[in-house]
Amino acid sequence: MKRILAVMGTALSLCAGANASAADIKIGEINSYSGLPAFTEPYKKGWEMAVDEINAAGGIHGNKLVVISKDDGGKPGDAITAANELVSKDGVVMISGSFFSNIGLAVSSFAQQKKIFYLAGEPLTDAMTWSKGNDYTFRLRPSNYVQAAMLATEAAKLPAKRWATIAPNYEYGQSAVAVFKELLKKARPDVEFVAEQWPPQGKIDAGSVAQAIEAAKPDAILNVTFGADLVKLVREGTTRGLFKDRSVVSFLTGEPEYLDPLKGDTPTGWIVTGYPWDKVTIAEHKAFLDAYQKRYNDYPRLGSVVGYTLIKSAAAILTKANSTDTDALIAAAKGIAVDTPFGPITYRAADHQSTLGAFVGKTALVDGKGTMVDFKYESGADFLPSEADAAKMRP
Structure with missing residues (x-):
């Protein structure tokens, strides 16, 4: 039966701390708060600000928006437990969030099974919207393919021919390396990949990784590690001279949540995506x-x-649908335009991927702190395959 906006149940929101009423519209949100606080703490601040702005402007057709948030602890099983509780006990009309790609894929599968709308924020694996895409899942952030295409464009300009890769050994790292290799070799058939290291996420042995990469004598390195692993790799690699006279191309490293912990150890001249x-x-x-x-x-x-834009996107979809029925939300989300801090984006109808872009530039050390220089904002729309081609990659 179609659910309309005026008949939502009661709940306690973890944002704003207010009691929900019968007319409130409840969104479930799941993320790895205890697993990656460097990202998720500011992420939560972003979505809380968005919720307050939306409600101050009248909510969703006059109904208050409430976000019920749960921590998955960085574990797919816990994410599914949380999703079940949100749907069966809390009565949310959609699920949102997730950080790690393996968790995002698990929640996406749950959404398909339970026929609940899922708006993914951070999971970057291409499988989310392509090989394992489904009708119920939409994704905000530019995917591995998009960021790899941006970085490969810059990498192809380097004289380097011998490349090595370092990436966490799970879905995100594997996907990022695979697509970067494909795109760089397409642009530069003369390059070869001579070494690869796959440390477990969050448990890198940076000394061993640096030693193995150095032994291969690459001209350039692709890095996909982030968070505490990135800090360890940079410090150990710098001590060992791994990055001396070598180009480094690195996913995400220009984001302040990953640059800030490096402080004065920030490497200079790395080609990165960031903010x-x-x-x-x-x-x-x-x-x-x-x-x-x-x-x-x-x-x-x-x-x-990401947090701010995710909830703004959810509100735009709910407003356009003027319903909480899942099929109505899916129809509303296809092709919807959303205003973001980086300018307008759309969620493509063919593959449910947004056109949000990323900044591409180089790392620099200024006044003892890492930053980005020589950067430009690249729209995801300029790097995604056509919607017709993307549709062919979906099941």
Whole structure:
């Protein structure tokens, strides 16, 4: 039976701390809060700010938006348990969030089985919207393919022919390396990949990894590690001279949540995707930045933008659908345009991937702190395959 906006049950929101009423619209949100606080803490601040803005502007057709948030602890099984509780006990009309790609795929499969709308925020594996895509799953962040295409374009300009790769040994790292290899070899048939290292996520033995890569004598290195693993790799690799006179191309490293912990150890000249929050001149970003700094007396991380844009996207879909029926939400999400701090995006109808882009530039050390320089914002729309081609990659 079609669920309309005025008949939602009661719940307690973990944002804003207010009691929900019968007319409230409840969204479930799941993320690895205890597993990756560097990203998820600012991410939570971003979505909480979005919720307050939406409700201050009248909510969803006059109904208050409530987010019920759960921690998956970085474990797919816990994410599914949380998703079950959100749907069966809390009565949410959609699920959102997730960070790790393996968790995102698990929640996506759950959404398909339970026929519940899922708006993924961070999981980057291409399988989310292509080989394992389904009618119920949409994704916000630019995928591995998009970021690899951006980075491969820059990598192809380097004189380097011998490449090595370092990536966490799970879905995200495997997917990122595979697509980067494919795209770089397409642009530069003369390159070869001479070594690869697959440390377990969160448990890198940086000394052994650096030693193995150095032994292969590559001209350049692709890095896909992030968080604490990145810090260990950079410090150990720098001590061993691994990065001396070698080009490094690195996914995500320009994001402040990963640059900040490096402090004075930030490497210079790495080609990265990231978020130079203090240098962005996009008009829509200024309003977001001002509001965020006023509210939190802190600067945003990329997680802040993801959390904020995720809930703004959910609200736009609910508003357009004017219903909480899953089929209505799916129809509304296909092709929908959403305003973001990086400018307008759309969620493509063919593969449910948004056109949100990324900043591509180089790392630099300024006043003892890591930052990005020589960057430009690249729209995801310019790097995604056509919708017709993407549709062929879906089951």
